[in-house]
Amino acid sequence: MQILIQQEFEYLLTNNPPIYTLITEAPDNLLAEVVIGDDQYLQNIRQKMGSSIDRAHYILIASGKEINLANLANSPVPYQVVSPKAKAELEQSLGEISAQVNKKLQIDLIKTEIQRKRRELETLNEKLNLESQIQLQSLVQSHSEETQKNLKEKSLLHFLDFIQSESTTEDFLSQLLKFVWKDLKKLGRFYQIGFSLKTSSEKSNIFTYDGLVESRALLSADFRSPTVALQLAGAWGRPVGKIMTWALPDFSRDASVFIEVVDQQLSAGVIENYFKDRLSVLSLYLDRWMIEKEYEVIVERWNRTFKSFSGYMHVIDENFNLFQSNYDAPGGEPCYKQLAERSTPCPQCPILQNKNTEFFLKEGQKVKTYYSEFKYKSKKFYFVIYEDITQLHLLQGQMIHSEKMSALGRLGNHLAHELNNPLTGIKSYVQSLLEPTYSLQLAPSLQSDLGEILKATVRCQRIIKNFIEFSHQSEAKLEDVIFSEVLQNTLTLLKTVLRSHRLFIDIKETRVRANAHDLQQVLFNLIKNSCQAMTQPGSVTIFEEEKNGKIYFHVKDSGAGFDESILKNIFQPFMTTKKQGEGTGLGLYLSKKMMKAMNADLEVSNTPMGAKISLVFDKL
Amino acid sequence: MNFLVADDELLIRKSLVRAFQSRGHQCDEAQNGIEALKKISTNTYHAILLDVIMPDKNGYEVLLEMKKNIPVFIISAFTGDDTNISYIQNDPRVKDYIAKPFEHILEVVDQVLGKL
């Protein structure tokens, strides 16, 4: 404790034990706890030190009446008055003050301590605050990351869900386009999205969607090429933005998904990220869908082809059991039962014969068979086609029959005329014998015998006449027919012979007067001849010409043409260019005869390219 | 009158000879084209009855090679196979066609005599 004391009163203090420091000279800034002096001194100190000394205890040393109260009137602090003789009282007061000061000092100390602690606490709090804020922030951040991840997973799940449920629908491709478009739209701006699927040709099927319009185009653009945008611009006829392409992995053909971006708002990285998880799934499902779709088309086409075939078509297993047929038939039944009404396989079955065969399935139905073998699920199957050649067979038979009949007819005709000659002789001679100038010389019995002979010759002549008339009788009934129709009907029967040749037809819907059946026989014969005349694959050309009021239908082949030596006798019977056994050589003769019977004609000539046979009709 | 009948059928020749004789005329016979041409060149006939289908030169060949201007009557079956009929038609010596088989032999003779 510091005491500032007026020198005259120093004696009052013993400071034993020393509890205070005595200062007599007042420095400029002294922090004394106690100031001791007379009223004048105290006033001076206060004037000198100002308010800095206000807090000190003032002890006024005064002996009664001599205190100038005016000096102390304005003192802001209380002061204690001690008589200059009361030494003990002063000591006591100082002790009290000292205790007081000490106490105050202690309080200050504690106060400071408290303040310090509080400050520490505050710092700590601040620190904690900061820490928690950081923690919170990271917490918040991690939460948003989680959400984003969740969203991503959700979107992926949504995608997978969609692709699984929709991949079997009819319009999966279009739905997929729209789905991906919607997804990508959330990630940024772009113009359109599309799929490119390469076809079997060099072109690609392009499916696009721009948020409004779906379109499909077949064009040639190589999506692996860096100039694909240019190619597309050419094809679409408009400027094309940046094309970003991702090839569909493990696709059965060249396929890719592409995005057209105009102002580069959607970065490749973002889409890359999007497709990263989806491309292989998308590819897988789209491929499956495409294959299924194509499979359906193929199956449909196959079924249609299968059903449309005019003959019979079978798929049978090793035991001849029907697996598939182009007509309504209960499956599982053996083909021979179904088709031939047999209880055992047909002896001429191509499978048993190991070759394509021709045989009668049943009476009145002749078929030509073609077969092939294939394995399915490690079981053997056969594909058998039965082409109905009954008609062909009939026509061929008719042709042969009419050739035979014609030969027989000619023979008969010849025979009849030959017989007529001697018969005329006999009849005439009998007539001359029965002339009255002679007959009168003859015996009556001989006369009647001659009469019988005459009757017999007359009867013979009548028989011959009837025969000749009969052989001329088979004249065809004529009607207006459309030549091209008859030709078409004939060509269906000539498929086999025409197989190795090309056929060109250039005729109009011209009507001619003919007998359809006979005309068909003639055409059948002529076209067959033409085909057989060509030893190597060639062409048969059938064309129409109008000349001098007549209609000419020319049948031209690319063979060697007719031998000039036989050309003038070509219409004679038994004239043939074919090998022995192939025909009787009556074909052209008969054809000409049939044409004549229809008031039409047949002409043959050689052209630089081959033989030409012309059917000549009057123009209607 | 004197006639020649050229036909490869014996009984036709014989019946014609008898028929002409019964009408009071003479009739020679030839059984093929060569014999007919020989007889035509050596004898004189008022008319010739000529068959078409004959061995050793047929009726057309006879007509072609015959130089004499004698009326000719064609006796034939005319089956329609004869492609040289136009040649016969264009020969002015051919007076008529008589189709075989004859109805009656005397009608044939009368037809010939009527055209002379």
Ligand SMILES: [Mg+2]
């Ligand atoms: Mg004769």
